[in-house]
Amino acid sequence: METKQRRPTGRPRGFDADEALERALLVFWEQGYEGASLANLTAAMGISTTSMYATFGNKEQLFRKALERYTEGPSAYVARALDEPTALGVAAALVAGTIRTTTRPSHPRGCLGVQGALATSDAGRGVRDLLVAWRDNGYCLIQERFQRAVDDGDLPPGTDPALLARYVTTLTAGIAVQAAGGVGRDELQEMADAALRGWPVS
Incomplete structure (x- = not known):
């Protein structure tokens, strides 16, 4: 059969x-x-x-x-930036990568990790917490990199790596918000350059 x-x-x-x-x-x-x-x-x-x-x-x-894909794709510049030989190079690469990613004509403006779930209902709390952890992880990686820069003498001995990392992550988050609001790439780069002029040097 x-x-x-x-x-x-x-x-x-x-x-x-x-x-x-x-x-x-x-x-x-x-x-x-x-x-x-x-x-x-x-x-x-x-x-x-x-x-x-x-x-x-x-x-x-x-x-x-989708966030994993974003981390491995559009946001992959973060991992590359941390390999820069100097702390200032790290900061400049993070800023440049943020500007490039948040203003790309073929993609939505802004940053998924910053704006994806800043305010949510109770049903979206898990995603909001996920993005908080995602941003905190990026901050911790930058802080660790700046601590190495202090230990290696690339940053002055009195530099607070946690505060400096917070400064850079706040700067990049602000860039993402401004980009989402329509501010152009050139203006964002000028602002970022001005923000990094006071970088601590050893």
């Missing part, structure tokens, strides 16, 4: 999970976590809600995956 072969279940042929996640990232980046509805997300991703849940999980899980 001939038996019928059952078709494997799962996402339909032609479904590109990476491309769908990239599109979801852009929606979250442009609209924020709570502003991005499931209808907007699935329409941009080109899949059904059922397929979204099956592949990525719920909306918060999708956002977490």
